[in-house]
Amino acid sequence: MPPSSTTIDRPHRAARRYIYAFGSGRAEGDASMRDLLGGKGAGLAEMTNAGLPVPPGFTITTEACNAYFAAGERLPDGLFDDVLTAVRDVERETGKGFGEPRNPLLVSVRSGAKFSMPGMMDTVLNLGLNEETLGGLVALTGNERFGWDAYRRFIQMFGRIVLGVEGELFEEAIAAAKTRRRVTTDTELTADDLRDLSREFRAIVHVHAGRDFPNDPHEQLDLAIRAVFASWFGRRARDYRAFNSIPDDLGTAVNVMTMVFGNMGEDSGTGVAFTRDPNTGERRLYGEFLTNAQGEDVVAGIRTPRAISEMRNEMPAVYDEFQRIAERLERHYRDVQDLEFTIEKGRLFMLQTRSAKRTAAAAVRIAADMVEERILTRAEALGRIEPGQVDQLMRNQFDAKARAAATLLASGLNASPGAAVGQAIFDADRAAEAAGRGEKVVLVRIETSPDDFHGMAASEGVLTARGGATSHAAVVARQIGKPCVAGVGDLTIDARKRRARLGSHDLAEGDWISLDGSTGDVFLGAIPTVEVRFEEQAGLRRILDWADQVRRLQIWSNADKPEEAILARRYGAQGIGLCRTEHMFREGERLDIVRDAILVAFEATRAKARRAAGEEVTADQAAAIERFDDAMGKLERLQERDFRGIFAAMTGLPVVIRLIDPPLHEFLPDREALIEQVTRLETLGRPADDPELAEATRLLAAVETLREQNPMLGLRGCRLGLMIPDFVTMQTRAILNAAIAEKRDGHDPHAEIMIPLIGHVNELKATRGLLEAEAKRVEAAAGVEVDYTFGTMIEVPRGALTAGEIAKNAEFFSFGTNDLTQMTFGYSRDDAEGGFLLDYVERGILSANPFQTLDIDGVGQLMRIAVTAGRAARPDLKIGICGEHGGDPASIAFCHGLGLDYVSCSPYRVPVARLAAAQAALTGAAERDR
């Protein structure tokens, strides 16, 4: 606190400094004080200091906001006295008086937190007006209609925002006035009409707010400041912070600034502009302006704003000044700025500057361009793009032009990214039905519950009125990969009539809407979407090239088929981290072969053991062996073909192939259906030797034999290979022979054979023994040596805990964090995600779904144990991660810190992972340098 003799003299002064003034080329704050002044306040101070024309005013700090809540929603002692002092300073500077009828000082009041945040209080303009000061305004402007219009707007805005009166009530009154006056537009209402209307508005406030509308400007200011503070803990603001991990104790600042008027004639005007196009990133002033208008008019759509470029002809001097300022601000902040300005009688005033929100495409282009323009370093550019934005660029997007031209109905939380277009349906059953008929639908609900799941799954996207980023709709939508906009307050649904109101628009069931889950915007109609080929996204590729130079982690991809491997390589994958061989088992005729093998697998294996021990086998057993070997032979040929395709696609790069993993019953028919079939046929009196009944009974018996209480913890992974060794030897042959064939074809295959579900080193040793003996046979038969390595997944807690022993027998580890998370938490993902896990996240028992974002405290601790022990036992151990977390930026950062060699994710996530890995490396370097 700066020492000041006046501080001591004035007993009401607040105990600490809560107010920072700006005006006349001097500000008490600056850009570095975002924490204290919020983004907007810091921007105003910075612009003021830079000599830019900013109307005088002051900022009440975020600390005042925190003190307000700490004191039980009371303004800190002395704060309001300090506010009045600051007002007096502004009065002095402007020569106007707050509440002074002849030359009234009017102010705007706006919230301004450190981060721009939806759900915070909107602007209240023209504060300080009452019927007396209105007279002064009319005299100054010479425009009575303007005066009354400003006044009724002030009442309306203040009434709604500060006093909490339903906005609809004011709209209805305007509509009634127009009906009475038989006019259709607001502009046709006269000054008298508006005077009447403003009085009617005050009556509405009296009834619905339970108090008179405050005439005293000081009281207006007091109430407005409290309203800004209160909005900090509004539902949407809280949800937004929770979703974006912004702490609750940042608080919001309040900006009080002298009103300037863009509606004082044709040499006045107002506008908003971006220093670059926020949709495409193109380097040109982008925005709109209106002459003789207030900012609200731009938004309200009463008059059509004009492109900012037209200002150049209209007001060339002002335009030049604005352009210079814009450029200066962009250079100053080293980022694209979102500017608000007003021209009062030819004089330009800057009302706001802030970093511009931008589309993913724009973010990438701007970052790349700013490196070329030497505004940013490459490292800084990499930090300017969110991994989520890269993700968006990999998805279908709305056509930028069409999106810009579409009617925005409302905005909500960007709860799950992506573009969705469909007919609005208000009920999950009907949504599922319509989708079943091949229609594209968007499910629109007040909120969703588990009962709506089928409707969500069938829809293109989901839109809800209630609930934040951790609401059922948001969590489920992200899980199932559907775009979702949640918490759109402006949505009401009349389920019976199958109608909804969205913003100011009436929506009938079946109307087309478009959701942008990446921004939270909802548009009317069907906006066309585009798929932009990765190869054509020059900016993105440039950024990712830089990322590749910076990152230490390699990015591999999970791919089960040659097509996926090709795609992964296109996106920059440096290897295949997980090829799930059993995924090849499920297609078409293959499933029949697999079933054939499974039905006799155990019998044939026992019979083979008997034969190997020199004992006799029965004719039935011999037949089982033959049938089994026949099916396995077919599978081997199919798998070899698949592996060849993948090796060809990945020539020169490693391919990790995991041996069979899932429980066998997954390949058999559904048990319940068989029980029903058998019961039905028996009830119908079919004899036991009826062919249909006999076949169903036989299948049911096989299914029963393989049935397990908890298949997730049962006979799968390496356990399966140890019980039915032919699975291991058959797959080994297919892999080795594929590699040999590809080598002969001039390719360079690198097979890494991976054993799943190892919990004890002896499992690995036994499997390795089987596998290497078979590999030797294949190599000897072909007379070719194959470059293959042998490793294991670490996905069982015991595997992580005993990783030292395991590493002695494995050349690489790959963390299977899906299973590791299941077992470390004791969660069955299938059961938990549709059930209690959702509730856990919603109630904050868990901060995130651990299947999406790696649980660092638990699962991460096991990983750390495994990495430390594994590397101690084998310093050159290669370690990666192939669980779903391999594509999650936060998890990638953790893996980088842990010193893994690579992360492996789905092909579409490869670009995201490339950026995230670079950011992790940069952050890590920055932390080391600290």
Added chain:
Amino acid sequence: MPPSSTTIDRPHRAARRYIYAFGSGRAEGDASMRDLLGGKGAGLAEMTNAGLPVPPGFTITTEACNAYFAAGERLPDGLFDDVLTAVRDVERETGKGFGEPRNPLLVSVRSGAKFSMPGMMDTVLNLGLNEETLGGLVALTGNERFGWDAYRRFIQMFGRIVLGVEGELFEEAIAAAKTRRRVTTDTELTADDLRDLSREFRAIVHVHAGRDFPNDPHEQLDLAIRAVFASWFGRRARDYRAFNSIPDDLGTAVNVMTMVFGNMGEDSGTGVAFTRDPNTGERRLYGEFLTNAQGEDVVAGIRTPRAISEMRNEMPAVYDEFQRIAERLERHYRDVQDLEFTIEKGRLFMLQTRSAKRTAAAAVRIAADMVEERILTRAEALGRIEPGQVDQLMRNQFDAKARAAATLLASGLNASPGAAVGQAIFDADRAAEAAGRGEKVVLVRIETSPDDFHGMAASEGVLTARGGATSHAAVVARQIGKPCVAGVGDLTIDARKRRARLGSHDLAEGDWISLDGSTGDVFLGAIPTVEVRFEEQAGLRRILDWADQVRRLQIWSNADKPEEAILARRYGAQGIGLCRTEHMFREGERLDIVRDAILVAFEATRAKARRAAGEEVTADQAAAIERFDDAMGKLERLQERDFRGIFAAMTGLPVVIRLIDPPLHEFLPDREALIEQVTRLETLGRPADDPELAEATRLLAAVETLREQNPMLGLRGCRLGLMIPDFVTMQTRAILNAAIAEKRDGHDPHAEIMIPLIGHVNELKATRGLLEAEAKRVEAAAGVEVDYTFGTMIEVPRGALTAGEIAKNAEFFSFGTNDLTQMTFGYSRDDAEGGFLLDYVERGILSANPFQTLDIDGVGQLMRIAVTAGRAARPDLKIGICGEHGGDPASIAFCHGLGLDYVSCSPYRVPVARLAAAQAALTGAAERDR
């Protein structure tokens, strides 16, 4: 190696010393050299050094055995030359000559490892005989029949044991000879008959061993030594070692000793004796002898041996000498000895001394008595009893007298302890059927497979011919708590005729047999069993009192009902470590109430939340609430009554009560049965509103809602309490009110409320909040404060990993090692134990079933992490274990080392645990003192 000039002179001498001689009051070895000389060799050396009469001989060391295998089953260079040198020393001492026709030296050859071990080579007597030396033997004894009998026995024994000829062939030849001679007993065969027989035996050897019977005594000795070595890696010996964790590289020694003859007239004899009764532990010489007989005659049962006490009258001087020697040996070894002796013409020779095998009852009595006799300290006495023996004393046992009098048919591996009596049945299906008719059966199989499981489960016990301690029969029997004797080589089964041969006895299906799974003995007929009340086992109680003074770990017990708590306290439990409240839910009418509650639980909980938020509930919802509250109220009253009983039984001691844990569908009807019922009724054309169909459909829908893919990892434990808070509050009320009522009745209840399945500290916080608020309400209503503590199970890996955070919110931990093992290994116990886990143990992939013996490397590591972090966060944290491992001695030792406060096990295991905890403390102290 002692320097010796002769060593240098003789090029064939082995590179190291492999032979230790004994004789004439001097031996090169002593009792401390068990590792090198084996138990038998060390005993012979020790007795020789003590001046006891031992026939001269020598021991070939265990190192020679290891060298034999290391060299690929070749005798080490020079070894046999050293053997011949040692033989020459014996010749010198005895004045006899090896292979010398006139005064032949005959020797016995026996194996002798560090630990006495079934499956090792039997004794070969009379080695050195051939038709020439036989003449000398006849001349010396003046008994031609004796000579030829000795010779045919030698051929038979050597042929079977050393040359591997089927023993049956010799028996058939004897039978044929008796038929030819029209006599019925062996003794009726004349010297000529025996001469013919011995020549016939040599012919049998020629045909079946593919070689001539060796006449050269040196060749006989060479072959016999190799046979002893080879028996070290025989199947049964290997299995025995695996079961008893004896390393394979100990090797066996070979003892070669001068033959003395107990059959040289009425002043000769032979016998075996224990220094105390090995059945009861009574302090008296116990054993048998025969005059004019060789040791083999005692075993063969041709003549009935006489009680050792009768020797006192017959040969008073020899008896006195023997008694003095016996006492001296017992004092010397400070343990009961098992002695073999022979009297040759009035001269006593000691042939063997070793620690005596004894029954559990004897072990306890002997240990206790030896403390009184100041032979042992209390600590030593505690070390002399195996926890398994205490376990046996807690089970039904055979009546000791009846057991001693019963006909022993055969012996095998003591694979699973306990006494089983039943009719022998040779097929699992028939065993299950007979058991279904209420008959008591013992399943007798060559070996068992998973297909036999139902038969095993229905039987009193299991007997197999093949397979060791980790065979299917052994592992499953231990799992299901059935006595089992495995690997009885003397068992053949003719399944078709339903007959078996067991030892020398023919057995028809349905004959009664008795198995002692604790010793591996199989008896003919039904031996009565006795249950000895714990209170009456004075020796055991004395030992356990000493154990209580030594141990640091407290022993608590798991008990779900008052009766179990009473039993546990009788056995010495110091608290209840786990009271599973839901076990009270399953009995009779309770299950109906529980089902009633479950069917509406979720609906009622949602409706209650709605009501609490001030929203309206429908009539249906109100009805659900009412029905739910009604059922929960009934349950509360029942639980309160149960808790009162337990608190009363455990007054003054802590009672850990775990809140509801299992998934709810466990309380509902079987899903498959419902599917069948619905399908059947629908197929029969019943309308949907048919009452039976409607009810089944309703139940099925409820079951489907609760259904989970992996219930072990689903909605259970604390998750359930967080979804349906009424379970927590209801149980809290029942516990608190029960404690209050018992306090008012003058009891001293100590409730410890335990939350299961905590994986994240927030789960614990949320549950604790619910629980403490309810507890405060109960206490306030009653005006009584209750002494209760709040803690959690550590049974989820993540719970262990984050134990530091959890300990801040828990006053105690209890390791639930069943679940912790399931999740750490990723094994579903239900699935694994019936499947691959068995195979894993049998193949040695796992050294033990981790559900029976704690896995120290994996699960133990998690426990160590949890103990360290938990105690760091809360130094006075009380930590116990309540999984099944709490009763396993090896696991108890680990828990002691980990510094736990208590282990909790089933009531019957409490005495076992008391001893094991004391042994752990003594071992720990000994290790610290080292």
